[in-house]
Amino acid sequence: MKTIKYSNARQTLRTVIDDCVNNNEPVLIESKANKVVIISKAQYDMMINKINGDK
Template structure:
């Protein structure tokens, strides 16, 4: 994660925002009164979707089971038609 001061972010805001989007990496802005993290819209959307999927205990358990099966080599590729 990139870390910049508030002054650095203010003086080069376009460069900071471009780096967040282009590098797909969040930037922490260190400032008095509390730090702020900037993430791209794609990263934010991904986090919101993940939180939504994991908010349902049954869905979270199903996803955990699928991950365990994949790690154990028990999964097989499927096409969308097969699903």
């Protein structure tokens, strides 16, 4: 998982999103107080399907 600082993610958000989608890899964004993970829609859908038992 790629980790970047919030200030860098904010300045290069389009690139961060493109990298996440194209590399099919989550991105961890860290600020001083918080952390958030960005995943692609395809990764999200796959996780939801696993949780729901591929209904």
